[in-house]
Amino acid sequence: MRSRLLPPRFTGGLHDARTATAIGRWLGPAFAVCFVTGLISHFLQHPPRWPADGIPSRPVWGYRLTQGLHVASGIAAIPLLMAKLWAVYPRLFTWPPVRSVWHGLERLSVALLVAGAVFEVATGLLNTAQWYPWPFSFVPVHYAVAWLVTGALILHIAVKAPQIRDHWSRRSPGTLALPAADGPDRRSLLTAVAAATGAVTLTTVGQSFTPLKDLALLAPRSPDHGPQGLPVNRTAAAAAVGTIPPEQYRLTVTGPRSFTLTLDELRALPQHEARLPIACVEGWSRTAHWTGVRVADLLERVNAPAHARVRVVSLQTRGGYRVSELGREHAHDPLTLLALTLNGGELTPDHGYPVRLIAPNRPGALQTKWVGRLEVLS
Structure with missing residues (x-):
């Protein structure tokens, strides 16, 4: 049957x-x-x-x-x-x-x-x-x-x-x-x-x-594990940047009155401190102490319009997010810095030495490292 x-x-x-x-x-x-x-x-x-x-x-x-x-x-x-x-x-x-x-x-x-x-x-x-x-x-x-x-x-x-x-x-x-x-x-x-x-x-x-x-035993990242007490997502080697000799570094700022600064000249400008978090899309975040030059001061020096936006270009040669843009609110915020130090020490290569961007209320992927150029946009 x-x-x-x-x-x-x-x-x-x-x-x-x-x-x-x-x-x-x-x-x-x-x-x-x-x-x-x-x-x-x-x-x-x-x-x-x-x-x-x-x-x-x-x-x-x-x-x-x-x-x-x-x-x-x-x-x-x-x-x-x-x-x-x-x-x-x-x-x-x-x-x-x-x-x-x-x-x-x-x-x-x-x-x-x-x-x-x-x-x-x-x-x-x-x-x-x-x-x-x-x-x-x-x-x-x-x-x-x-x-x-x-x-x-x-x-x-x-x-x-x-x-x-x-x-x-x-x-x-x-x-x-x-x-x-x-x-x-x-x-x-x-x-x-x-x-x-x-x-x-x-x-x-x-x-x-x-x-x-x-x-956070099951979290893939601990927020304080990494060089200078901060995790690193993308290393200098992965971005094909390597070690940048300080005497060879130049920051170019383009606008109505374009100029170029060496690392020593950038360090000689008024330095400002900010306590800002860096938060990445993967879920980890950490507040850190940053010191550097205000982007707003550089915009004033280049004679940028009050409504200007800024394109930030990294020295990295490959990978995503090598270029980011700062809207008017971020570009002119006094807490937006080109940071030279992190938690009291000079930036390590993996954290963007010699210069990186740090801005408030901004995804970590857009906190551009190894900054080599700022372009003022109308």
Whole structure:
């Protein structure tokens, strides 16, 4: 007698809509925070031309906060997403798989949502470790898929709104009692998920929230490990800069009255101190003491217009971010420096010797190292 292949049956209460909704109450806000702060990060790294001059330079810790929240919420979303998928995966085996055109479109949107969400948290996590085992550029693809996931999530919430409403309250009608054979009950499961989320957050957030740096056991970076007490993402060797002889260094400033300065002449100019954080897209950040020449003073010397923007050009010969631009707010902020020292010592080559840019509320990738040229832009 020929046996009939039947789809698996799931009867446990933990695989129901109530559990999925309870986890979704946490996962939704985590995704929302991650998406909004990701938009802020992308805007600051790649500002459209028209609003670039209006990007604020204060508060000085603005980017540090938003990028820290972006990475922390993304990491917190990992155990939440795993628990959510565990609660709903039996629906993959519903029969028939497609009951109507509308049902087919719904399942397609869910497939896009799941695939996109897994892609975002996986690639984002690998980015924090600076490991890129894929052939595409991380930033534009991660940004584009974030919009795809957000659209699919909004559509999913709209379609499932009646069920979400029915199961949102802890005392939803019609909730089935959980059989003892199914093991831990829903409350135990949610407690475990909350504990896991709290644990991964507590052991990673210290890379940006330095009071907890000693607990950052799972973070790929410690914020105070590196030359001069500051991590390094891109070394001088990786940027093909090497060691720059001080007698050969020249800083060129172009504008209405262009000029060139040697390193000794740059050191002889009035020096100013600033206590500013440097925050990188990978999630780590650290406040440091910087000393150098104000970019605003150089703009005044070159007779730049009050509304001038500045292009900063590095001496590095390869790699991204060798050129960045300072909008009007940043270019004329008195805290924006061409730094010569870090934490009381001369810059090391890996930190941008002999001169690097440091500016408030700015992504670390745009804090150009090995600066060789400033160009005044109208």
